[in-house]
Amino acid sequence: MNTGPVIARDVLMRGIRAFFYARDYAEVETPIRLKIPCMELHIDAEPSGDHFLRTSPEIFHKQLLAAGHQRIFEIGKCFRHGERGPLHHPEYTMLEWYQTGADYMDILEETKQLIACVWKGVSRDWKILPVSEAFQEFAGWDPAGNYDENRFDIDLVDKVEPAIRKIGGPVVLKDYPVEAAALSRKKNGNPLVAERWELYIDGVEIANAYSELTDPVEQRMRFEECAAQRRALGKTVYPIDEAFLQALEHMPPAGGVALGVDRLLMLLLGASTLDAVLPFRN
Template sequence: MRRIRAFFYERGFSEVETPIRVKTPCMELHIDAEPSGDHFLRTSPEMFHKRLLAHGHEKIFEVGKCFRSGERGPLHHPEYTMIEWYRAQTDYLGILEDTKALIATVWESCSTDWKLIAVSEAFLEHAGWDPAGNYDEDRFDIDLVEKVEPALKAIGGPVVLIDYPVEAAALSRRKPGNPLLAERWELYIDGIELANAYSELTDPAEQRLRFEKCAEHRKALGAAVYPIDEAFLQALETMPPSGGVALGVDRLLMLISGAPSLDQVLPFR
């Protein structure tokens, strides 16, 4: 944790602390928030961070607890520690360079040979179809877990799965020149997903439509539908072009220590 904080301080980031109990959790299709009285425990500080960017902060980070309801397994826990950071006037590729440098700082033996593989390329090779422009949510999720992620594990080391179908990137901007894709990447190390990054969507009208579509889908699935955060949408009107990422500290510790599951690094929960 000292190395993580020193990494950001040395690069001129401001450390922020945002609410853990929230009225409006971020609306994502398969992420459920844990109720806390008439509020919810946050699944991410993302929307507060973007509001800070809109108010003039340029480089911010937060290390803190996040929560997700109903998640329990070797790689999932309902309470976990997340690092999120955001930079104005950059994109997902700039954030990728930050991530490479951070991993090298806290895990010196980690390979520096990072492989970038487009989502379309990975799915064509390992699942036999291209989800861009032909998106099928159920098929995408199943093939990602059963076919693509095992292939990434076989490659070994850090692999970045990049340029997702826009339907699979609810808070990411579209890729210039190819509106079927979104500027999103996920980092896998030895097949374990560690970080998720975007070039941030700053169009409040498009973001509202995505939230409304997600709400309809969650309702159809019988999942809770959360209120739309109007303050967040208002902030997007003045938010500069930015990039941001969320990285799981517990999974990083698991990988560094060679532990087989999160239970070995989260023994008190």
């Protein structure tokens, strides 16, 4: 067993926790097994008896915000069914944090500070690309207001992400078409896009952030649309989480982000696959 990644992970975890403790975040622990997975189009939950393993702690975190918590973070295992590849693993470690009163750009600034804290050598020159501009430049069309899911997904992988890889360093894609941001609120002044960004470092996507959607009526509508799309694709259709929608009625404005710890560690160590930083082959 190569013990190098084990020690490097320990150093990274200590750095992450120190960062959030210094900013008065409370570390929380939420269930890994749940009855109702979060409804997202291309993310499938791993069955666990009559429950499912979580794909993210997001649903529980938002309930904590609704109950009055203001700054929370969690580092924990998450799972996705059928995902396996150089940058994908069915079991992975997620860092997720939320702050009330913040939006996605506030969270971006905090993410920059976190990355600088745990990775001293990362470039401080962060390039920010609106999705519309990136697609117009690299794929020849604007998906905002002209959204085609298959075309968007294909062009993102085949045209936009390779261009981001060539740019190198930290690159942020922001303001996604609202159809591609099921849990984020619409952008003020432009309802065609949502306040969502994704962070790539050297072409590897490591974080996904939102200004959180807090309107339960709109969230129900988006869940119903997602359920119809999953049904059309022959995927399992999960029930709508009524407890979550009830919590949204009391949730204040907030920003949140999920960051893949394994991918961050992979980049820190200069590895090219997740397997290189996972000591156990499971």
